[in-house]
Every structure is written in structure tokens, then in C-alpha cells.
Amino acid sequence: MPAPRPSRDVALFATCLGDQLFPGVVEATVTVLERAGCAVRFDPRQTCCGQPAFNSGYWREARQVARHFLDVFERADAVVAPSGSCVAMLHRFPQLFADEPDVAARAAALAHKTFELSSFLVRELGVTDLGARFDARVGWHDACHGLRELGVRDEPRTLLAAVQGLELVELRTRESCCGFGGTFSVKLPEVSTAMLDHKLDEVMEAPIDVLAAIDGSCLMQLHGRLERRGARVRTMHLAEVLASR
Amino acid sequence: MSGHSHRTPDGFAAQAREALGDRTLTQAMRRVTDLFAERRAAALETVPDWQELRQQARAIKLHTLARLDHYLAQFAGAAAKNGAIVHWAEDAAAACRIVGELAQVHRATRLVKSKSMATEEIHLNAALAAAGTEPVETDLGEWIIQLAGEMPSHIIVPAIHKTRQQISELFVDKLGVAPSDEPTVLAAEARERLRQHFAEADMGISGVNFGVAETGTILVLENEGNARMTTTLPKVHVAVMGIEKVIPRFADLEVFLRLLPRSGTGQHLTSYQSLLTGPDVGVPGRAGQGPRELHLVLLDNGRANIAVDETMRETLACIRCGACLNACPVYQSVGGHAYGAVYPGPIGAILTPQLQGMHQAAALPFASSLCGACKDVCPVQIDIPSLLLELRKRAVEGEAPGAAPAKRAAFEALTWKLWAWFVRSPGRYRFAAAMARLGDKLPLVKRLLPPMRAWASSRALPRLAKRPFRAGHKDGGS
Ligand code: SF4
Numbered sequence: 001m002p003a004p005r006p007s008r009d010v011a012l013f014a015t016c017l018g019d020q021l022f023p024g025v026v027e028a029t030v031t032v033l034e035r036a037g038c039a040v041r042f043d044p045r046q047t048c049c050g051q052p053a054f055n056s057g058y059w060r061e062a063r064q065v066a067r068h069f070l071d072v073f074e075r076a077d078a079v080v081a082p083s084g085s086c087v088a089m090l091h092r093f094p095q096l097f098a099d100e101p102d103v104a105a106r107a108a109a110l111a112h113k114t115f116e117l118s119s120f121l122v123r124e125l126g127v128t129d130l131g132a133r134f135d136a137r138v139g140w141h142d143a144c145h146g147l148r149e150l151g152v153r154d155e156p157r158t159l160l161a162a163v164q165g166l167e168l169v170e171l172r173t174r175e176s177c178c179g180f181g182g183t184f185s186v187k188l189p190e191v192s193t194a195m196l197d198h199k200l201d202e203v204m205e206a207p208i209d210v211l212a213a214i215d216g217s218c219l220m221q222l223h224g225r226l227e228r229r230g231a232r233v234r235t236m237h238l239a240e241v242l243a244s245r
Numbered sequence: 246m247s248g249h250s251h252r253t254p255d256g257f258a259a260q261a262r263e264a265l266g267d268r269t270l271t272q273a274m275r276r277v278t279d280l281f282a283e284r285r286a287a288a289l290e291t292v293p294d295w296q297e298l299r300q301q302a303r304a305i306k307l308h309t310l311a312r313l314d315h316y317l318a319q320f321a322g323a324a325a326k327n328g329a330i331v332h333w334a335e336d337a338a339a340a341c342r343i344v345g346e347l348a349q350v351h352r353a354t355r356l357v358k359s360k361s362m363a364t365e366e367i368h369l370n371a372a373l374a375a376a377g378t379e380p381v382e383t384d385l386g387e388w389i390i391q392l393a394g395e396m397p398s399h400i401i402v403p404a405i406h407k408t409r410q411q412i413s414e415l416f417v418d419k420l421g422v423a424p425s426d427e428p429t430v431l432a433a434e435a436r437e438r439l440r441q442h443f444a445e446a447d448m449g450i451s452g453v454n455f456g457v458a459e460t461g462t463i464l465v466l467e468n469e470g471n472a473r474m475t476t477t478l479p480k481v482h483v484a485v486m487g488i489e490k491v492i493p494r495f496a497d498l499e500v501f502l503r504l505l506p507r508s509g510t511g512q513h514l515t516s517y518q519s520l521l522t523g524p525d526v527g528v529p530g531r532a533g534q535g536p537r538e539l540h541l542v543l544l545d546n547g548r549a550n551i552a553v554d555e556t557m558r559e560t561l562a563c564i565r566c567g568a569c570l571n572a573c574p575v576y577q578s579v580g581g582h583a584y585g586a587v588y589p590g591p592i593g594a595i596l597t598p599q600l601q602g603m604h605q606a607a608a609l610p611f612a613s614s615l616c617g618a619c620k621d622v623c624p625v626q627i628d629i630p631s632l633l634l635e636l637r638k639r640a641v642e643g644e645a646p647g648a649a650p651a652k653r654a655a656f657e658a659l660t661w662k663l664w665a666w667f668v669r670s671p672g673r674y675r676f677a678a679a680m681a682r683l684g685d686k687l688p689l690v691k692r693l694l695p696p697m698r699a700w701a702s703s704r705a706l707p708r709l710a711k712r713p714f715r716a717g718h719k720d721g722g723s
Contacts, residue, residue, distance in 0.1 A: 014714050016668070020678055021707050023714035042718040047674040053661050055615060055634065057641030061665035068669045095631060148617035177574045181614025186699040188612065191261050193703040194271070194578040195614065224704030 008125065010038040011076035013114070015086045016048040017216045025216055028243035029082040029117055035243075036127045038080075045072045050096070051089040055182045059096055066093055070106055078124070079114040082239050084146020084214050087116045091149060116146055118155040118214055118238055128158050134244040135165035139208035139233075141199075141222065142175045143215040156214060156238050163241065169208045173199045180221040196225050204231050212236045252396075252585035254597050254606035260583040261612070270406055274580045277405050281571040284511025285622070291513065292503065301500050303626045306562035309458075309492055313552045316458040316491045317543065323461030327523025329539040336546050337367035343542050344369060344450065344483055348378050351481050351538075353448035356380035359465070359472035360387045361452020362400055362565055363485045363544055365587045366600070369450070380450055381442045383471035385435050392419045398581030398589060401509050401567040406580050439471065449475035449536070453486035454505070454564070456541075457495050462522040463541070464498060466505065466515045473519050482524070482536040487544050489552070489561035501564060504624035508566040547600040556635055560595050562625045569619035569629060575612060584609065591619035595632045603640055610636035678713060685709045 014026045033040045050065035073079050081087050093107030121127045146152035160168050179195030211233050223235040289295055309316050321331045334340035358380035373379050382391040386404040390397055397403030409426045416422050455464040465472045476482050506512040524539035551561055570576045570590030581589035586597040598606040610633045619629040667677040684690045691697045
């Protein structure tokens with residue numbers, strides 16, 4: 001294990017989904033950040049970033065929630081979330097507050113210091129080996145918002161490469177959308193499932209034990225269908241893989 | 246399958262379901278969009294300065310769109326000086342009327358046409374058919390679609406949804422030829438018939454890929470040579486051009502010529518590029534080349550409104566390459582007809598609501614998972630996800646011209662209001678989560694709530710954690 005670790009104060013954004021549905025992922029995120037030498041703080045006033053309403057066209061409601069987010073996190077040194085999608089939402093705050101330049105400016109400053117977990121570890125801290133061990137063949141899903149809005153592609157792979165016992169299997173459909181898309185998944189369930197199945201048709205044939213990603217929302221979608229299709233492939237968040245020993 | 250004129254943009258959900266039920270269609274869509282995406286990727290590898298080219302193209306387009314009046318006037322002036330006759334069409338009806346009158350004046354009864362999305366947009370064929378002079382489509386794919394009485398399902402590959410088998414059956418049925426699913430036999434049959442039409446045609450109708458303001462030149466790109474013939478053989482050529490197709494300088498074409506074919510079909514260059522600068526005005530040594538009359542119909546049909554809307558303006562930067570369709574997982578899954586409009590896929594989802602009005606097409610901006618694949622491949626870097634989001638907002642807030650608050654909106658709006666009220670306060674958020682935990686124990690709740698039902702129709706429902714993460718972190722530390 002590499003010895004000297006930079007110390008960073010990190011405000012953890014659990015994300016509403018992580019908080020309510022996947023506390024294990026958030027615990028793992030804390031573990032991983034602490035192993036990387038960070039002092040992690042969780043502000044219990046936090047709720048959601050506002051993305052669900054924003055993506056559904058309800059910007060007034062999204063602004064109310066986003067403002068609360070700003071109030072909670074604005075003073076942090078660095079904010080880290082186990083999600084690419086929620087962090088990408090921060091980068092949309094200027095669009096959301098286009099009519100309020102002062103709020104947009106505050107939001108832009110906050111977005112600048114808010115990071116998705118894997119990019120924070122690799123790009124900000126320069127940490128690539130967390131001393132993890134995980135004996136499994138892992139397929140990787142490049143979650144859309146992380147990939148295309150934040151440019152997260154190599155960071156998770158760098159981290160996974162350092163995990164002992166882990167074999168990374170690159171899927172042909174690794175960059176194909178899982179079909180979640182927030183309310184899209186329930187407003188157009190058949191289309192959402194068709195997109196999902198396109199991906200899972202490969203996943204279920206692939207020599208993998210685990211399908212992993214940086215976003216709980218994708219994993220919820222992937223897991224829900226894998227279970228329905230009776231697959232043996234498990235889904236895991238990157239943080240859970242990295243916290244394994 | 247029949248004419249599908251019953252399909253509408255707002256019928257997306259049902260039309261998508263219908264498409265998903267057609268295995269031949271979904272398999273064909275996957276196969277062909279995969280193929281085009283692969284070809285595009287291969288073609289890109291030969292262009293090291295791809296990203297710079299995209300930036301240049303975007304800059305040229307945005308520059309032009311911000312001064313559209315100026316460049317259009319320059320273009321029209323230059324074209325007129327070359328001897329072309331310029332017409333301004335405010336909307337679809339005006340454009341159809343202009344073309345119809347031109348056919349009448351020239352007593353043109355045999356019309357040929359090359360592929361053009363602008364003429365699809367204004368439903369020119371139907372308008373001319375009503376006057377008894379329906380043009381014959383001469384692009385192979387368009388011709389197949391015309392025979393079948395359908396709408397194109399892709400902006401550059403109109404018959405993308407049709408299998409060889411289906412085309413053979415269509416030819417047997419409509420042309421009385423012997424069945425064959427050999428592409429070469431089918432193509433030869435088509436060529437034979439089309440050649441006849443070219444020989445007899447007295448008017449040719451085309452679209453325009455680019456109109457050069459400084460020279461008044463138009464550029465038409467294609468692969469079969471049919472547009473070359475359509476624009477040069479008949480004595481009258483009518484070109485219908487969306488007003489957003491204008492670019493400032495002849496030299497700008499170089500950028501777009503490198504981007505468009507590679508993005509669309511994965512070709513380094515289309516087989517034919519016809520640059521047309523005015524009609525044959527009897528210049529000694531050049532007489533006999535090209536049509537005696539060239540008419541340019543400059544089509545607004547909603548574009549001028551988009552051009553003055555600064556947030557949405559970049560919609561008009563589109564060069565109709567089709568790359569976003571091929572890259573879109575929704576389009577790949579359901580094909581083009583589900584969009585119920587002339588322009589399908591991601592570009593259609595932003596263009597249709599603006600051209601037809603939000604009151605007819607509010608469903609389309611929501612027909613996306615916002616994955617962003619379209620933005621990645623767009624040769625002019627149109628930020629389609631951001632524009633989709635903006636249109637969603639306008640659909641909800643009723644900001645868009647002609648938008649009527651949808652019926653479902655009242656309940657939905659209340660739901661989001663409540664959501665925001667709970668979520669913007671930590672106390673209420675905790676309370677709501679606790680209530681949801683109670684609800685989670687009641688199977689009935691899940692069966693009754695429509696979103697839960699929709700999710701559970703194909704996927705196992707997630708369970709709320711017994712204790713949220715915050716339950717173990719009351720102190721604010723970890
Ligand atoms: S939006 Fe971009 S990718 Fe789509 S057709 Fe237009 S130019 Fe091509």
C-alpha cells in the first residue's frame with residue numbers, strides 16, 4: 001500500500017438515493033475516502049440535488065431544492081458523492097439559475113469543488129491503490145452522465161486495476177445507456193426496458209460475476225431487470241468493490 | 246404497413262410500444278444503426294483534427310445564425326445575379342403553392358425529385374399530388390418509401406426500417422416483377438424504371454445541403470447520381486432550401502464537406518457533390534449545361550422564430566447528417582416512425598416541437614434518457630440534452646408559443662410541488678422518508694401507485710433500506 005496520504009476535508013453528499021436505498025454504498029464511500037486519507041463529514045441537513053424535478057421540466061421546484069443544496073454545501077472545501085449523475089447536476093445549476101446570475105455564480109463555484117468519487121480519488125488526490133481485494137470477474141458499466149458530462153472513463157478503471165483478485169472484463173455495450181433516465185424509466189417503461197435488455201443481453205452472456213458502476217440509479221435499473229430475468233450476475237457500486245478486503 | 250398518417254408526435258408512447266412489438270423492425274434498426282455507427286467511427290480515425298473541425302463548423306453556423314437576415318439577403322442577391330429566381334416561402338403552404346404554380350406555369354406534368362428533408366417537412370408530394378402532378382422520387386430509398394406509401398424513418402436512410410425481403414415483396418406487389426431478394430437485382434429494376442422518368446421529366450425538384458452567401462451557389466450531396474440528374478436534366482430546376490442552410494463563404498464548405506459524409510454514412514466523401522451556381526443562361530461554350538431556369542424556394546416555416554430565440558438557436562446549426570439518430574439508444578430501439586414526425590431521433594425531438602408547436606409535440610422532448618450520446622457525435626456539437634431540458638421546462642411551464650398545459654399536468658404538477666416542499670427541508674425530508682418506509686411495507690401501495698406499477702412491469706422494485714444512511718450519522722461526523 002502506498003504510504004503517504006494527502007489529507008483532505010471532504011463533505012460527503014450521500015445523494016437521496018444513496019441515503020434511502022443504498023446506505024451500504026454510502027458507508028463504503030466513507031470507508032474508501034478515509035482510507036485515502038480524507039476526513040469525511042456528513043451534514044445531516046442535506047437532502048437531494050433537485051435533478052428529478054429538473055429533468056422532468058419542473059425547474060421552479062428544482063430551484064427550491066437546489067437552493068437548499070447550495071446552502072448546505074457551499075462552505076465545504078470539497079464535496080464528494082458516489083454518483084456521476086448527481087455531480088453532473090451541479091454543473092447544470094447555472095442553466096437552472098440562468099435568470100439569477102448571483103445564484104448561478106455561487107452554483108458554478110460549488111460545482112467546481114464537487115466531485116464524483118472515482119475522479120476525486122484519482123484526479124484530485126492522485127490515489128489509485130486503495131489496498132482492496134475482491135476476487136471476481138467484473139464487468140463495467142460507463143454511466144452516461146459521469147462518462148459524457150464529467151468525462152469519467154479511465155478513473156474507475158485505474159482504481160479497479162489496483163484491486164487484487166479482480167479481473168476487469170470490458171463489455172461491448174459498456175457505454176450503452178441502461179435506459180434509466182429518471183422518470184423516463186416509468187413514463188416510457190417499454191422503451192426503457194428495451195434499452196436495458198440490449199445491454200443485459202450481453203451482460204448475461206459475458207464471463208462476469210459482477211456488474212459495477214459509479215451510479216446507484218443505473219445499478220437499481222440493471223439489478224431490477226437482472227433479477228427479473230433470473231440472472232446470476234450481481235450488481236455492485238464501485239465504492240463497495242473498492243472497500244472490499 | 247400502410248400510410249401511418251395517423252401517427253403524431255404526441256403519440257410517441259403508443260407508437261414506440263407498437264414499434265417494439267415488431268421484431269423485424271427492431272432487429273433491422275439495431276443492425277443498421279450499429280453498422281452506421283461503426284462506419285462513422287472508422288471514418289473518424291482518418292481525421293486527426295476532428296474536434297477542431299467540429300468547433301470550426303459550430304462557430305461558422307452560430308455566427309451565421311446570429312446574422313441570418315444579413316447572410317440570407319447576400320445569398321439571395323448573389324443567386325439572383327447568377328440568374329436564379331428566388332422565392333420566399335413563409336410556411337409550408339406557401340412553399341407548396343410556389344412549387345405548384347411553377348409546375349403549372351411550365352406545364353410540367355412529369356416531375357422528378359431527389360431526396361430532401363425540407364420537401365418532406367412541407368409534405369410537398371402530397372400537395373403536388375392533389376394537383377395531379379406528384380413527383381417521382383429518384384433516390385432509391387425514397388422511391389421505395391414512395392411506393393410503399395410510407396414516411397421516411399431516417400433523415401439520410403429513409404428506408405432504413407425495411408428489410409430486403411420486404412422490399413422484394415413491395416416490388417412484386419407494386420411493379421409486378423419476379424420475386425428476388427438480391428440487392429443488385431432490385432437496384433437494377435429500380436434504375437431501369439427511374440431512367441425512364443429522368444428521360445421524360447420536365448421539372449426537377451431538389452433540396453439543398455448548403456447555400457453559399459458570397460457566391461449564391463447551392464450544394465447538393467448524394468450517392469446515386471440521381472440528384473445530379475434531377476438538377477441538370479429537366480429544363481426547370483426548383484430547389485427548396487431551409488433558410489438555415491446558408492453559410493457565409495465558399496471556403497466554409499471545406500469544413501462541412503469533411504464533417505458531413507463521415508458523420509452520416511461514414512464515407513470520406515459522398516459519391517456526388519453538385520455545386521450549382523445559376524441556370525444555363527446561354528453563355529457561349531457553356532450552353533446546354535443544366536436547366537434553363539433555376540428557382541430557389543427559401544423556406545422559413547418556423548425557422549426565423551428559432552433563430553431569434555437565443556437559447557434554442559443552435560437547433561438550426563444542424564446539417565442533417567443523421568449521426569445522432571444512429572447513436573441514440575431510443576431511436577435504435579424504436580426506429581423513426583414512433584416519433585410521428587418527419588424528423589425523428591434526437592434532432593427530431595428538439596426540432597419538431599419548435600416547428601410544429603409544443604401543443605402537438607410536447608411528448609418528444611421527454612422521449613429521451615438524456616444519455617448524451619447524440620451530443621457526442623454531432624458534427625456541429627449541438628448540445629441536444631440541454632435543449633431537450635429547456636423544452637421540457639417550456640412544456641411544463643407553458644412558456645412555449647402555443648403551449649397549452651397538458652391534461653395530466655395538474656396532478657403531476659402537484660406531485661412535484663409536494664416533492665419539493667418535502668425535500669427542501671431536512672425535517673420534512675426525514676418525515677417523508679419515514680412515511681415511505683411505512684408504505685414500503687404495504688404491498689398494496691406498490692400495486693396502486695402508477696410509477697411503481699410501471700417500474701415493476703419489467704423490473705424488480707428496489708426496497709428502501711431498513712435504516713437510511715443518515716440514521717447512523719446524526720452527529721454530523723462519520
Ligand atoms: S443534430 Fe447534429 S448529429 Fe443530429 S442530424 Fe443534426 S448535425 Fe447530425
